[in-house]
Structure formats: C-alpha cells, structure tokens
Amino acid sequence: MIRWRAPIDRMVWADPRRRARKLMQFAEVEAQGARDLFRAAEVTPDPHLRRRLFAHARDEVRHAALFRARGLALRRTLADPGPDRALGDGLIPGERGFDRLEVEKESMAALLAFIHLSERAAAHAFAAYGAVLGHDPETRAVIARIARDEEGHMRYSRAELARLAPDQGRRALWIARLRRLWRAYLRLALILADLISRLILTLVYFLLLAPFAWMAKRSARRQAPGWRACVDRSRDGGGGQY
Amino acid sequence: MIRHRGRLRRHLIIVGSASGTIVDLVRGLWRSTGGRRWMIPLVVFLCSVGVILTLAAGVEALAPFIYSIF
Amino acid sequence: MKILGISAFYHDAAAALTIDGLPVAAVQEERLSRSKNDPAFPLRAITWCLDHAALEPEDLDAVIFYERPALKFDRVLMTLLRGFPQSWRIFPQAMKNMVGEKLWVRGIISAQLGVPAKRIHFTDHHLSHAAAAFLTAPTQQAAILTADGVGEWATLTVGQARKRSGGPAEISLLREVHFPHSLGLFYSAFTAWLGFPVNEGEYKVMGLAAYGTPRFAGEVRHMLHRTRDGAFALDLGYFDHHRAADAAYSHRFVELFGPPRDRFEPIDPTTPQGRHYADVAASAQCVLEEVIVDIATALRRETGLSDLCLGGGVALNGVANARILRASSFERLFVPPAPGDAGCALGAALWADRILFGQPHRDCPDHPFWGPAVVPTDLARLAAEDGLSCERVGEAELMDRLVDAIGRGAIVGWMEGAAEFGPRALGHRSILADPGDAAMRDRINRDIKFRESFRPFAPVVPADHAETFFELPPGGARLGRFMSGVFPVRPEWRDRLRAVTHVDGTARVQMLEAAMAPRLHALLMAYGRRHGLPVLLNTSFNLAGDPIVTSAAEGYSTFRRAGLDLLVAEDLIVRRDPARQDHSLEAMA
Incomplete structure (x- = not known):
C-alpha cells in the first residue's frame, strides 16, 4: 500500500510550499475533527464512550496545534508562501478526517465504525508521508507522533464498537466502508458536475450575455450614486418575491 | 413534527413551484421603474437552466449525467 | 395568528415564531447545528420553534421569508452584466448559487415544511431589519436607520415608524442607498485586508482600531466619499465585492495600504507593522463613524423624532453606536439584541403580523431570551x-x-x-x-x-x-x-x-x-x-x-x-x- 504511492507522496511533500500548505490544512481538518468528536461526546448516552470520545477530541486539538505550529514554522522560511488553497481542497480520503460527519444523525455503531475507518486511513496516510520525509526530520517527527496516536484511536474505536454493538460490529464496519466509497464517488461526481456546469455557464456567459451587458452598462450610466426613493411593495400582499 | 421528505421528492416540489417564482420575477421586471424589461428573456433562460440544476441536485449521484444530457 | 419568520442562505440563518403578535420562540440555526454562522435552511431552528409551541407546520397561518429572492437575483444578475466581461470568473458560481438554490425559496420552504405555497410570504430585507429594531423597541415613534452589507439592492435605508399598543403599526422607509455602495461592505474590505474572516471578524477590526490613530482617514475619505444629497458612495476602484465572489478589496487598495496581513501570523500592535494595521483599522472606523453620524444627524433634523431604531449588521458596531448617540442629538437609540440577519427572522414575522395582516400592535417583552x-x-x-x-x-x-x-x-x-x-x-x-x-x-x-x-x-x-x-x-x-x-x-x-x-x-x-x-x-x-x-x-x-x-x-x-x-x-x-x-x-x- 505504502510502496506504490511513495513516488507520488515524495513529489507532493518535496515542495516546501505545498508541505506548509498541507500541514495548515491538516490543522484545520484536525480542529474540525475535534469539534465533531466533542459533539459526539455531548450526545452519547454512554459515560464510558463519552470519556473516550472526549480524550480523542483532545488529541485532535493537540494534533491541530502540532500541525499548525510546524506549518507556520515552515511557512516562515518561505519568501512567498503562495495561496492558502490549491485546486479544490487538494485533500485525499485519508486526509479528510471525519469528512462532513453529521454526528446527531448517526447511530453509535455507525459513528464508531466511521471513526475507526477514518483513523485507519489517516494512520496509513501518515505512515506513508513519514516514509518520504527524510529530508525534513521535524515534519517527520510531528507526523510520526500523530500517526502513533491515530493507531491508538483505531484500537479504542474498534474496542468500543465491539463493546457497544457486539453483534453489529462487522456489519457496521462494512456499511461504513461502503459509505466511504459512496462518498468518494459522490465527491468525484460533484467535481465532474461542477466542471460541466461551469463550462456550460461560461459558454452561456460569452455567447449570450454581451448584448444584455451593453444594455446594463447603458442603464448604469444613467444612475448616479446617492439616495434613491424606496419602492413601496406593500400592495403585493406579501406574496411577491420581487 | 415536521414530516421528512426524500431528497428527490423535495427537489420535485421545488421544481413544481418554480413557475410561480419565474412569473413573480418577470412581473417584477415588467413593472420595474428602472426599465428592466429587456432582461426578461435572459432571466427566463437562466431560470430554466436553474430548474435543471435543481433537478440535478435532487439526484446528486446522477448530476454529471444530467448535465451531460443538457 | 401563528407566524413563522425565516432568515437563511447568506449567513447566520434563524427562525422565529410569533403567536398573536408576540414572540414565543427564536433561535439561530448555529445554536442547534453547532456550526458557527450556519447559513443553511434552518430546519433545526424551525423544528425547535414549532415543538416549543406544540405546533405542526399546518397550524401556521403564514411563513415569511426575510427578503425577496427574485429581487436579489435581479441585483446579482445586473451586477454581473455591468461587470462584463471581467465578471466571467464569478458568473458560473453566482448563477449556480442563485438559480441552483437561493431563487427557489418558496419551493424550498414548501418542500421542507409541507406548507402550501400561498401561505408563504416575502418582505424586503431592510424592512425586516427595521421591523426587528422598531417593533420590539419600547417606543411609539422613532426614526429608522438600517445598514448592512447588502440585502436585495439596498445597503442602507432611512425612514420613520409609529405604533401604539392595541392600535396599528406603520413603518415607512423613505430612502435607500443601493449596492455596490455599502457601509457594511466597506468595513468588510478592511476586515478581509486585515486577515480576519468577513462577517465574523468585524469585531476584531473595531477592537484593533483602539490601538491605532486614524492617520489614513484622508485616504479613506476618498474611498468612501459623500454625495451631494447627503448619502455616500464608494470609489469602486478600491473594492472588488462587485466583481469577485471571494475578494473584497482591489489592487488599488493594496497599493494604498500595502500587502494584506498574513492571516496565519498574529498581530502585535506594539510592533511597527502591527501599528500600521491598527492605524488602518482606526481610519476605517473613524470614517465609518463620520458617515453614519452625519446620516443620523440629518435624519434627526428631517423627522424631528427623538428616538432612533438602528438595525442591520453595522448596528453591531458599538463604538459607532455610542458616537451616534453622543453626536446626532437623538435622545435614545434602540438596537435589538439581534440586529444582524438572524434578527430578520423575528423582524419579518412581526412585520407580517402588524403590517401585512394588519393586526393591532402588542408590546413585545424587552429581552433577548427566546x-x-x-x-x-x-x-x-x-x-x-x-x-x-x-x-x-x-x-x-x-x-x-x-x-x-x-x-x-x-x-x-x-x-x-x-x-x-x-x-x-x-x-x-x-x-x-x-x-x-x-x-x-x-x-x-x-x-x-x-x-x-x-x-x-x-x-x-x-x-x-x-x-x-x-x-x-x-x-x-x-x-x-x-x-x-x-x-x-x-x-x-x-x-x-x-x-x-x-x-x-x-x-x-x-x-x-x-x-x-x-x-x-x-x-x-x-x-x-x-x-x-x-x-x-x-x-x-x-x-x-x-x-x-x-x-x-x-x-x-x-x-x-x-x-x-x-x-x-x-x-x-x-x-x-x-x-x-x-x-x-x-x-x-
């Protein structure tokens, strides 16, 4: 798993600008993950699980701080840190944390299965990044430390799943796997749909809008800034949307 | 208790009520004191595009295919 | 009458319920979804409001949305047309936002709540602000001033209103300033340049301003100048909010004040760079205050009224509010606890009750605990x-x-x-x-x-x-x-x-x-x-x-x-x- 992606990871992590940007993004993902977990702790009726989720959330807060501190340190060495974002958010599934998790809508089994798989994906991803970061020992140390925690999170979430849903654990994990696949497809479909719609609307813009734009500019020239009388729309009976 | 409707059903209701909104918009532009009547054809066209976008959003898994047909 | 007011789709969505003219429940969606400034359709907030009053959606006499989506679409489209061909980058996103979702509010409400379309109503964005400020305030007659980023077309309105307990209420907005000239967006440009999130970091600009001196006030007055009729206009060369979806200030703005602050680095007002940021913040704050105090003073002269009700996001600027009170000769200023868009849910519901349906006014309890x-x-x-x-x-x-x-x-x-x-x-x-x-x-x-x-x-x-x-x-x-x-x-x-x-x-x-x-x-x-x-x-x-x-x-x-x-x-x-x-x-x- 790690071996085949090593050239890609090496390329991604070689550029210090991209490295800094990814670390700052990871910090945001971890901070959001912490919020999701604190929320999960707030809604769970099981006191033992609440304590586990709380501890996990605190770890995520700590991870966010570690990523942020390292990302900032790297950024400060750059003459031009570049934009905050690359194309889209540029994150792959293992880097997305709990990715649009709606805690209240999940059963505890589904939530724990989802946490388990997310942490496993993150642990694998971080192990892979650690392997290509020989040239940046400080970043490697941060990632290695967090990867160790992610393994702990994998274990506790699996154990809690077995404790709270002994009969449904395997099924919950399979459903969570399928949901992650479905989400990956949806993300791809939406990116594709977004590209197609942008293309269509851009074509509409250039093919159709020019004469209307001329009219709009002509009408704008007639309007000086300043006060305008308010239009009385009270006669529309409140039904009018214009 | 608010009755929960499926995503596709909700979007079909939205599409079903779109004509009323378009009529409101056209009527508003027609009566507008700022001389906006020339915008009506463009607005009607864009609203029609919007109806397709809304339908596509109703079945997000099929969205790229609906756009492709369009 | 049972009326549900809704505000949504820009920032800070909310729902409010009034029964027989009095608020019984109001809550921002973020407080229930736990997502800060949640702009999504406030289904959780609506559900809570209805449950709190033990109502079903079909029990509602009316649902009112806080602005007119078609008029907003008119503004968005006109702005894109006026920006042709530079607006090509934002056209697809803006259209997807508007015609892909936000234009169909009537359908969305109908689909989510199962309420028939004929019971769904709309009012003007700034009228919702005005109603939220005036109809909840313990005053019978007041001048009205609302200012925010932008509603449909209006960014600032002035007017007057009257009411008496058991009698009719009346709000008339007299004049307005139109987009892209906006005090809210003016302030947002500085918020963005200072590296703070727009619609959230404006407090920080106000806090930072206290550390600086307004040594750029002259330059800022060129950016936000007064028109002959007493209103104001932005020099649009310094701003980008009318051209781009994700930019508030232009290259000219950067040429004037220098590169924007790196949002990842802390501000230290004791350093020269930190002082520079503080001075720019102080200048923006100073000019904003000058303009709004002038408008309020003219409104006081025009209406002769001693009370002013202030609404819209700009009314969250406590420094400006205090200066209005000191300098405009209004005797009392009423700012509701939720002067921003969330408060429009309550404002719209009260407006519908008093003005759309002509119900007699009832004095609202003077507290924010809904x-x-x-x-x-x-x-x-x-x-x-x-x-x-x-x-x-x-x-x-x-x-x-x-x-x-x-x-x-x-x-x-x-x-x-x-x-x-x-x-x-x-x-x-x-x-x-x-x-x-x-x-x-x-x-x-x-x-x-x-x-x-x-x-x-x-x-x-x-x-x-x-x-x-x-x-x-x-x-x-x-x-x-x-x-x-x-x-x-x-x-x-x-x-x-x-x-x-x-x-x-x-x-x-x-x-x-x-x-x-x-x-x-x-x-x-x-x-x-x-x-x-x-x-x-x-x-x-x-x-x-x-x-x-x-x-x-x-x-x-x-x-x-x-x-x-x-x-x-x-x-x-x-x-x-x-x-x-x-x-x-x-x-x-």
Whole structure:
C-alpha cells in the first residue's frame, strides 16, 4: 500500500510550499475533527464512550496545534508562501478526517465504525508521508507522533464498537466502508458536475450575455450614486418575491 | 413534527413551484421603474437552466449525467 | 395568528415564531447545528420553534421569508452584466448559487415544511431589519436607520415608524442607498485586508482600531466619499465585492495600504507593522463613524423624532453606536439584541403580523431570551457519571459561593433559562470572571477563548450602578441594555476594572436591569457587597470557532474543554476537580 504511492507522496511533500500548505490544512481538518468528536461526546448516552470520545477530541486539538505550529514554522522560511488553497481542497480520503460527519444523525455503531475507518486511513496516510520525509526530520517527527496516536484511536474505536454493538460490529464496519466509497464517488461526481456546469455557464456567459451587458452598462450610466426613493411593495400582499 | 421528505421528492416540489417564482420575477421586471424589461428573456433562460440544476441536485449521484444530457 | 419568520442562505440563518403578535420562540440555526454562522435552511431552528409551541407546520397561518429572492437575483444578475466581461470568473458560481438554490425559496420552504405555497410570504430585507429594531423597541415613534452589507439592492435605508399598543403599526422607509455602495461592505474590505474572516471578524477590526490613530482617514475619505444629497458612495476602484465572489478589496487598495496581513501570523500592535494595521483599522472606523453620524444627524433634523431604531449588521458596531448617540442629538437609540440577519427572522414575522395582516400592535417583552432552556437535571446526570462534585444549592448560598470563588480568581460558566437570540451573551449563557485582574483577561484570551490578545472583554453591571463606573451620555443606559454601545470607563475605576477596560479606556458594557436577568443581577449585587464593585467580566459561553452553548451537555463539554473552575445551571453547581480532570475522566486505549 505504502510502496506504490511513495513516488507520488515524495513529489507532493518535496515542495516546501505545498508541505506548509498541507500541514495548515491538516490543522484545520484536525480542529474540525475535534469539534465533531466533542459533539459526539455531548450526545452519547454512554459515560464510558463519552470519556473516550472526549480524550480523542483532545488529541485532535493537540494534533491541530502540532500541525499548525510546524506549518507556520515552515511557512516562515518561505519568501512567498503562495495561496492558502490549491485546486479544490487538494485533500485525499485519508486526509479528510471525519469528512462532513453529521454526528446527531448517526447511530453509535455507525459513528464508531466511521471513526475507526477514518483513523485507519489517516494512520496509513501518515505512515506513508513519514516514509518520504527524510529530508525534513521535524515534519517527520510531528507526523510520526500523530500517526502513533491515530493507531491508538483505531484500537479504542474498534474496542468500543465491539463493546457497544457486539453483534453489529462487522456489519457496521462494512456499511461504513461502503459509505466511504459512496462518498468518494459522490465527491468525484460533484467535481465532474461542477466542471460541466461551469463550462456550460461560461459558454452561456460569452455567447449570450454581451448584448444584455451593453444594455446594463447603458442603464448604469444613467444612475448616479446617492439616495434613491424606496419602492413601496406593500400592495403585493406579501406574496411577491420581487 | 415536521414530516421528512426524500431528497428527490423535495427537489420535485421545488421544481413544481418554480413557475410561480419565474412569473413573480418577470412581473417584477415588467413593472420595474428602472426599465428592466429587456432582461426578461435572459432571466427566463437562466431560470430554466436553474430548474435543471435543481433537478440535478435532487439526484446528486446522477448530476454529471444530467448535465451531460443538457 | 401563528407566524413563522425565516432568515437563511447568506449567513447566520434563524427562525422565529410569533403567536398573536408576540414572540414565543427564536433561535439561530448555529445554536442547534453547532456550526458557527450556519447559513443553511434552518430546519433545526424551525423544528425547535414549532415543538416549543406544540405546533405542526399546518397550524401556521403564514411563513415569511426575510427578503425577496427574485429581487436579489435581479441585483446579482445586473451586477454581473455591468461587470462584463471581467465578471466571467464569478458568473458560473453566482448563477449556480442563485438559480441552483437561493431563487427557489418558496419551493424550498414548501418542500421542507409541507406548507402550501400561498401561505408563504416575502418582505424586503431592510424592512425586516427595521421591523426587528422598531417593533420590539419600547417606543411609539422613532426614526429608522438600517445598514448592512447588502440585502436585495439596498445597503442602507432611512425612514420613520409609529405604533401604539392595541392600535396599528406603520413603518415607512423613505430612502435607500443601493449596492455596490455599502457601509457594511466597506468595513468588510478592511476586515478581509486585515486577515480576519468577513462577517465574523468585524469585531476584531473595531477592537484593533483602539490601538491605532486614524492617520489614513484622508485616504479613506476618498474611498468612501459623500454625495451631494447627503448619502455616500464608494470609489469602486478600491473594492472588488462587485466583481469577485471571494475578494473584497482591489489592487488599488493594496497599493494604498500595502500587502494584506498574513492571516496565519498574529498581530502585535506594539510592533511597527502591527501599528500600521491598527492605524488602518482606526481610519476605517473613524470614517465609518463620520458617515453614519452625519446620516443620523440629518435624519434627526428631517423627522424631528427623538428616538432612533438602528438595525442591520453595522448596528453591531458599538463604538459607532455610542458616537451616534453622543453626536446626532437623538435622545435614545434602540438596537435589538439581534440586529444582524438572524434578527430578520423575528423582524419579518412581526412585520407580517402588524403590517401585512394588519393586526393591532402588542408590546413585545424587552429581552433577548427566546431560545431553548437549559435543563439542569441533564447537567446533574453528566457530572454524576463523571464523578464530579455537583450540588443543588439555595439561591443565597449559591451567590455566596460564586462571589467567594470569583473573588479568588475562579472562572465561572453560567447557564440560566432560555438562551439568548442574537450574537451576544446577555446573561443566560456567559463566562463570568473578576473584572479587575488583567492576568485574568490574558488567561481567558489565551487558554479559554483562544483569541487574539488585543481583543477586549465586556463588563456587566446593574443598570442603576452603571453611571458610577462608566461615563454615559444621556440615553446610554438603553444602548447598554443589549451591549450595543462602547463607553469610557471612569478614570478612577480603570485600575480596578483592568480586565474589561480596553486600551483606549473604554468598555462595551452591558447594563443589566433586575427584571431582565434577576439571578445574574443578584449575583452582581452580591459581588458588589463583598468586593466593592458590582461589576463582572462577561463573555459569551463558547470556545473559539464554536457557537455559544445552548444545552446543558454543550455547557458541560465547554466547561471541561476550557478548564473553567465552576459551572452553574440554574441552582446546580458543578466544580472542576483539577487533580482528576485529565487522568480519570479521560481514558484512551
């Protein structure tokens, strides 16, 4: 798993600008993950699980701080840190944390299965990044430390799943796997749909809008800034949307 | 208790009520004191595009295919 | 009549329910979804409002949306056409936003709630602001001034309104300024340039301004100049909000003030670079105040009315509000607890009741507590499960313990009754602490709220003691009711109010009347008797990036995350046990 992606990871992590940007993004993902977990702790009726989720959330807060501190340190060495974002958010599934998790809508089994798989994906991803970061020992140390925690999170979430849903654990994990696949497809479909719609609307813009734009500019020239009388729309009976 | 409707059903209701909104918009532009009547054809066209976008959003898994047909 | 008001799709969505002309429930979606400034259709908020009143959607006589989506579409499209061909980059996104979702509000409401389309109504965005400010204010006749980023076309309106209990109400907006000329977007451009999130970081600009001097005011006056008719206009060469979806200021803006602040780096107002940012913030604040005070002064002359109701996001600028009160010769200023878009949900519902359906006016209760109530038994269960010390105590003993603890440096999470509607903690969801200890301010900023060190905290004081500690202009007490004004701390008290006195010697004080929040009032009085001044530091009960807490579980979670010393929900008191906190309460595999 790690071996085949090593050239890609090496390329991604070689550029210090991209490295800094990814670390700052990871910090945001971890901070959001912490919020999701604190929320999960707030809604769970099981006191033992609440304590586990709380501890996990605190770890995520700590991870966010570690990523942020390292990302900032790297950024400060750059003459031009570049934009905050690359194309889209540029994150792959293992880097997305709990990715649009709606805690209240999940059963505890589904939530724990989802946490388990997310942490496993993150642990694998971080192990892979650690392997290509020989040239940046400080970043490697941060990632290695967090990867160790992610393994702990994998274990506790699996154990809690077995404790709270002994009969449904395997099924919950399979459903969570399928949901992650479905989400990956949806993300791809939406990116594709977004590209197609942008293309269509851009074509509409250039093919159709020019004469209307001329009219709009002509009408704008007639309007000086300043006060305008308010239009009385009270006669529309409140039904009018214009 | 608010009755929960499926995503596709909700979007079909939205599409079903779109004509009323378009009529409101056209009527508003027609009566507008700022001389906006020339915008009506463009607005009607864009609203029609919007109806397709809304339908596509109703079945997000099929969205790229609906756009492709369009 | 049962009327549901909704605001959504821009920022800070909310729902409000009125029955027979009085508010019964109002809550922002973020307080329930736990996603800060949640703009999504407020289904959770609507569900809670209906459940609270034991209503079904079909029981509603009307649902009213706070603005006119088709008119907004007209503005978006016209702006794109006027920006042709430079607007090509934002056209697809803007169209997808509008015709892909936001234009079809009637359908969305109908689909989500099952309410027939004919019961769904719309009003003007700024009329919703005006109604939220006027119809909730204890005044019979007032001038109206609303200002925000943008509604449909209007960005600022002036007008007047009248009402009497049992009689008709009338709001007439006389004039408006149209997009792209906007005081809200002007201020947002500076917010973005200073590296703060737009629609959220405007407070920070106001706080930072106190560290600077307005040495760029001349330049800023060119960017925001006055028109001959007394309105204002932006020099659009400095701004990008009319051309781009994700940019607020232009290259010319950057040429004038230098490169924007790196949002990842902290601001230190003691460094030359930090002072530069503070000076730019001070200049923007100064010019904003000049313009809005001028408009208010002219409105006072025109209407001859002594009261002014202020609405819209710009009304959250407490420094500007206080200057309007001092300089415009209005005697009283009414700013509702939720002057921003969330408050429009309530404003729209009241407008529909009084004006659309012509129901007689009824005076609204003058408080902001329309949200979900805290359930102390939930807190008792959580604390017991975690083995934390948790006690129910009588009122006198509770006050005694809290006064003693705060005096010794404890920080207290305070939850009482229904949550506030609006962005401010006004006594039901607060963090309270000693106002005299500057180290306390730094501790709360650094360890609890995780926010910039230059941001001040607000004090809360009983209204009848406010004059002792703060220099209030006539009418100041009203402005301080919902923490809407910034006033000087009297010099002789600044040392004893170090934690709540900003660098320029001011404070955004809440002046609390006993009838509004009796228990907090009692606590302030008890604190005053013991420690000599009935003032507490009062900040919203949340952590950075989170909405203010709503339920006992959220309060408990925040109490533990923030390391607060005590948590109070009604008569229940939970004490932190630092020795046990990190070890036995949190177990990890």
